[in-house]
Amino acid sequence: MPNVQTVVLSMSLASYLMSFVLYIINFFKSNSNISLVARIFVIIAFLSTTAAGISRTINVGHLPFSNMFEFGLCFLWGMVLAFLVVDFKYNLKGLGMFFTPVAAAMLMWLVSLDQSSSPLMPALRSNWLYIHVFTAIIAYGAFGVSYVLGIMYLLKEQGFLKKTLPSLDLIDTLIYKIISFAMPFMTLLIITGAIWAEDAWGNYWSWDPKETWSLITWLIYAGYLHTRLMGKWKGRRSVIFAIVGFLAVMFTFVGVSYLLPGLHSYA
Numbered sequence: 158m159p160n161v162q163t164v165v166l167s168m169s170l171a172s173y174l175m176s177f178v179l180y181i182i183n184f185f186k187s188n189s190n191i192s193l194v195a196r197i198f199v200i201i202a203f204l205s206t207t208a209a210g211i212s213r214t215i216n217v218g219h220l221p222f223s224n225m226f227e228f229g230l231c232f233l234w235g236m237v238l239a240f241l242v243v244d245f246k247y248n249l250k251g252l253g254m255f256f257t258p259v260a261a262a263m264l265m266w267l268v269s270l271d272q273s274s275s276p277l278m279p280a281l282r283s284n285w286l287y288i289h290v291f292t293a294i295i296a297y298g299a300f301g302v303s304y305v306l307g308i309m310y311l312l313k314e315q316g317f318l319k320k321t322l323p324s325l326d327l328i329d330t331l332i333y334k335i336i337s338f339a340m341p342f343m344t345l346l347i348i349t350g351a352i353w354a355e356d357a358w359g360n361y362w363s364w365d366p367k368e369t370w371s372l373i374t375w376l377i378y379a380g381y382l383h384t385r386l387m388g389k390w391k392g393r394r395s396v397i398f399a400i401v402g403f404l405a406v407m408f409t410f411v412g413v414s415y416l417l418p419g420l421h422s423y424a
Contacts, residue, residue: 161212166268169205172198173261180254184321187250195253196244202260203237210234217274222290225414226270231290232410233263235298239335243302247331251322256305285353292346297406299339300378303332304403307396314393329391332399336378343375370409377402 179195182188210230213221221227240256243249306328313322322328350368351361362368381398384390390398 160216162209162216162272165205165208165212166264169202169209170261170264170268172202172205173257173264176202176253177257177261180257184251184254184318192253196241199237199241199244199253199257203234203241206230206234206237206264213274220287220290222286223275224271225411226267226272228290228293229263229267229270229410231294232297232301233260233267235294236260236263236301237298239295239298239302240305243331243335249323249327249331251309251318252305255309256302259301259305283353283356285349285356289346289349289353292342292349296339296342296346297410299335299342300403300406303335303339303399306332306335307400307403310396311393311400325392329396332396333385336381336399336402340378340382343378347371347375366413367409370405370413374402374405374409377405 176195176198179191179198183191183195210221213227213230217223221230237260240252240260244252309322310325310328310332313319313325313328350371354363354365354368355361377398381395381402384398385395
């Protein structure tokens with residue numbers, strides 16, 4: 158008999174796929190009722206992901222932050238939360254159609270990972286873990302939505318769905334707002350990680366691959382904000398900067414874990 162986690166993740170995946178289909182239909186039909194139902198399916202998926210996290214917490218006896226599957230589930234939760242906030246506030250046509258397949262693909266990848274649990278490593282038995290991971294969830298989730306918007310910008314600029322996607326200026330401005338919101342959390346992510354590292358390993362900074370790539374990611378987004386504010390960069394160059402930033406996020410999360418194992422090899 159499948160456990161609760163399997164059931165709710167299957168429900169979440171089905172909901173993302175259903176919402177994707179409905180967002181496609183709404184994109185070309187422009188029916189407010191279809192749009193509402195699509196959003197409801199995303200909310201169902203979000204609640205299902207939340208239920209999976211709660212189930213995982215109950216089963217393992219701690220918050221689901223200890224391995225790639227668990228943090229990936231939290232990462233996805235943060236992305237969907239960020240999407241829903243943006244969707245409710247701006248009701249941006251096309252965003253759901255581009256976001257939901259990304260969420261579905263990430264969930265399909267997550268369920269393919271090893272989902273076994275183990276007791277927390279000594280280094281993870283710290284209150285700093287919860288603050289550190291919370292800031293990562295908020296920052297990475299928001300960056301994920303900015304990435305999807307960046308893809309929409311480039312597609313529209315190249316003439317794809319030019320008449321139906323939102324204006325380039327609106328997409329560009331929204332990317333800037335989202336990254337401006339997320340950057341303080343990214344900064345706290347690095348600061349709390351350094352404090353936690355000193356507590357766990359005796360050094361604030363050891364140039365561990367995960368630490369190094371987190372810093373690289375921060376520098377990319379800092380560069381984005383600097384060129385936007387001081388250099389007056391807007392449009393294509395700025396959007397490419399934002400997309401590269403999220404690719405760095407994904408490399409920090411996935412690539413480093415597989416290719417450059419270090420102190421953070423558990424996640």
